[in-house]
Amino acid sequence: MTRTQASPVRSWTASTSVLSLRNVDVHRGEAHVLRDVSFEMPPNAVTALLGRNGAGKTTTLLAVVGLLAATGRMSMAGTDLKPLKVDERVRQGIGYVPEDREVFADLTVAENLRLAMRGPESQARLQQVHKLFPILHERAQQRAGTLSGGQQQMIAIARALLNDNKILLIDEPSKGLAPAVVTEVVQAIEQVKATTTILLVEQNLAVAARLADHALVLDQGRLVYSGPMEDFARDTEATSRWLGVDIRPKAVGGRGNE
Numbered sequence: 001m002t003r004t005q006a007s008p009v010r011s012w013t014a015s016t017s018v019l020s021l022r023n024v025d026v027h028r029g030e031a032h033v034l035r036d037v038s039f040e041m042p043p044n045a046v047t048a049l050l051g052r053n054g055a056g057k058t059t060t061l062l063a064v065v066g067l068l069a070a071t072g073r074m075s076m077a078g079t080d081l082k083p084l085k086v087d088e089r090v091r092q093g094i095g096y097v098p099e100d101r102e103v104f105a106d107l108t109v110a111e112n113l114r115l116a117m118r119g120p121e122s123q124a125r126l127q128q129v130h131k132l133f134p135i136l137h138e139r140a141q142q143r144a145g146t147l148s149g150g151q152q153q154m155i156a157i158a159r160a161l162l163n164d165n166k167i168l169l170i171d172e173p174s175k176g177l178a179p180a181v182v183t184e185v186v187q188a189i190e191q192v193k194a195t196t197t198i199l200l201v202e203q204n205l206a207v208a209a210r211l212a213d214h215a216l217v218l219d220q221g222r223l224v225y226s227g228p229m230e231d232f233a234r235d236t237e238a239t240s241r242w243l244g245v246d247i248r249p250k251a252v253g254g255r256g257n258e
């Protein structure tokens with residue numbers, strides 16, 4: 001297939017989408033970074049946000065969280081996000097796992113998690129998080145800075161899971177990790193995706209192909225593809241043109257993408 005034109009996503013409608021962006025523009029200083037970006041994200045699925053360095057992926061997440069000003073329309077599960085400040089958006093159910101993980105290195109694992117707990121339901125969720133990531137229970141009293149990069153990534157994801165989020169925004173979870181650790185993180189996100197709607201920024205096409213159901217591709221701030229992840233990953237012309245990737249994605253952690 002060669003479906004590199006941004007196409008409206010036809011398999012769901014705005015009324016069923018968890019996150020909806022319509023004609024969104026973002027400027028950062030002098031730079032016009034996002035240009036007329038529109039997409040819908042269906043519930044209970046992983047949508048990968050792909051593109052070359054500087055395409056505007058992180059900017060999209062920051063605009064959704066409210067850390068960058070945007071024009072256009074943005075709503076989550078029918079709620080208009082535009083008038084809401086960052087803390088109000090978080091309370092509405094946006095969980096954000098930033099690229100640099102922002103784990104407090106000098107605090108223990110347990111303290112890192114405790115800081116993220118917002119309501120009474122977080123305590124019950126902590127037990128679920130410990131089931132999902134047993135290592136965080138085993139290492140609860142260890143300083144977070146002494147954990148591996150993958151385990152620190154698990155803390156970052158776990159913090160977002162401690163609250164009742166409608167959507168998780170995860171920025172480049174595999175970045176800077178050794179292949180074996182990437183597999184560990186991918187397996188963790190695979191468990192999370194069973195119950196959560198995720199917008200995943202990912203440079204590693206193999207990781208995106210394994211985790212995502214849908215793909216959104218940005219090129220210089222414009223959406224150039226919107227459709228099934230599987231179709232995009234198979235389209236060598238599209239992956240070469242929009243990502244600079246010339247080969248079919250290799251399997252991650254023993255599962256093929258053929």
Ligand SMILES: Nc1ncnc2c1ncn2[C@@H]1O[C@H](COP(=O)(O)OP(=O)(O)OP(=O)(O)O)[C@@H](O)[C@H]1O
Pocket residue numbers: 028029030031033051052053054055056057058059060203
């Ligand atoms: N603080 C900033 N001030 C001004 N422009 C910025 C700032 N941060 C990023 N930009 C610009 O915004 C554009 C998009 O950056 P963004 O970080 O969203 O890209 P990205 O697709 O996430 O890239 P990467 O994969 O490299 O993280 C880039 O051209 C970048 O130079």
